[in-house]
Amino acid sequence: SGGEFGVRGYVAAYDAKDGKELWRTFTIPGEGEPGHDTWQGDDWKNGGGSAWMTGNYDKETKTIYWGVGNAAPWPGETHPGDNLYTSSVLALDPSTGKIKTFHQYHQNDSWDWDEVEAPMLIDLQRDGRNIKSLVHPGRDAIFWVLERTPTKINYVAGWPFVSTDVWKGIEPESGKPIVDPAHKPVVGKRVEFCPSLWGGKDWPSAAYSQKTGLVYVPANENFCGGFTGEKVALKPGELWLGTKPEDIGLKTKPGADHFGELQAWDPTTGKKVWQHNFPKSQLFGSVTATAGDLIFVGGTNDRNFRAFNAKTGELLWEQKTNSGIMGMPVSYEIDGTQYIAIQSGWGVDAQRIQDALVTNNIGIEANVPQGGVIWVFALKK
Known part of the structure; x- marks a missing residue:
């Protein structure tokens, strides 16, 4: 982890018996390694790329x-190149x-849009053929459907x-997104962009149901942000954002009637099947789909834990808990x-979004209690 502290990210493997490190793969390629030419000068040495969430394993091809x-x-201007x-994945x-x-x-990331959640490995039919896919609703606001092959x-x-x-x-062949320069942060000028730094979906996980064939996304809509980029020398152990922390903002779109969205998408068609809106809250919690066609999610500032009908999106049950x-x-x-x-426990980015919502003067209060309590429910037929 530590992407905001000038690290060079890596994934490492350890022997479960004795803890010995078996290999270490840097996510930022060094000199002589493929991809190194996408960095200039010594930018790669502190290029970020932390991989702070767990990957997925494909046992058929023995691939992580x-x-x-x-x-x-x-700001991408401070580290030119892709x-x-x-x-990436x-x-x-x-x-x-x-x-x-x-x-x-997305190349030359300039928005703090980590894509650390590993894509879901889903076998699906699309355009008349079977696809072993990688599905990833990204922080960059794009719902990605990729195909995994052995090579x-x-x-x-x-x-x-x-x-x-x-x-x-x-771009239809490469899958490379085409950026609008007017909404890409630069040094010395404040640039606004939508969605905000927290993206269309942050690190809380989406879910897939083999029964419905749908992907369920904890999304956030009607949020924008921005900051003024600046060149700052790296000081080990200190936050290295390329902007002042107090300059980071989140704004709600004028007239917005909701913010959080629990979305259900069909990845075979690209069609949205249903959506549940949260008028006064972000949705910052992971989703679980069950074989009984239920969708469970928290993530809202009213502290509720909810169950939805996986096929229709109908709200079936909710329980208020001690915290978000x-x-x-x-x-x-x-x-x-x-x-x-x-x-049930609240903080970090969910709290930062909550604090920003309060300053937008849209009738949302800051009082989401902190806490860490395990809640357990039994499902009865």
């Missing part, structure tokens, strides 16, 4: 897929750590799942009874 975070510091492998050989292939979601990741489709003014489109919920609902069974457990 790992998400990679943003470049450092934030900056591999930041804001890496396909790694678990035995050696060798990078088999990759896909970069290559192919771009299949991508579309905005919340409104954005940063991308003009996506950012964690992942866990489903398990004991002696024939299914349980759902969740940690």
Whole structure:
């Protein structure tokens, strides 16, 4: 981790028996390594690219897929180039750590849009053929459908799942997004962009149901942000954003009637099937889909834990808890009874968004109690 402290990110493997490090793969390629030419000078030495969430494993091809975070510091002008492998998915050989292939979601990251959540491995039919896909609703506001093969990741489709003014489109062959320079942060000038620094969906996880064939996304709409880039010398151990922390902002769009959105998408067609809006709250919590066609999610400032009908989006049940919920609902069974457990606890980015909502004078209060309590529910037929 530590993408905002001038690190050079990596993924490492350890022997579970004795803790010995077996390999270490840097997400920022060094001299002589493929991708090194996408950096200038010594920018790669502190390029960011932290990989601070767990990857996914494809047992058929023996491949680990790992998400990679943003470049450092934030303004892309301070580290010219595409900056591999930041804001990417890496396909790694678990035995050696060798990078088999990759896909970069967006180049020269300038918005702090980590793409650290590993893509979901879904077998789906699209355009008349079977695709072993990588599905990733990105922080960059694009819903990505990629194809995984033993040697290559192919771009299949991508579309905005919340409104954005940063991308003009996506190159159909390469899958490279086309940036609007007017909404790309630079040094010495404040630049505004939508969505905000927290993106269309931050690190809280989406979910997929094999029964419905839908992907459920904890999204945020009607948020914009911006900052003024500046060149700052790196001081080890100190925050290195490329802007002043007090300059970072989140603004709500005028007239917005909601902010959080629980979305259900069909990745085979690119169509949204249903959506549940949250009028007074962001949605900053992970989603779990169950075999009983239920969708569980917290993530709102009213502290509620909710269950939805996976097919229709109907709200079926809610329970107020001690705090806001950012964690992942866990489903398990004991002696024939299914349980759902969740940690109720609030802070970090969810709280930062909440604080920003309060300053927008739209009738939202700051009082979301802190806390860490495990709640467990039994599902009855």
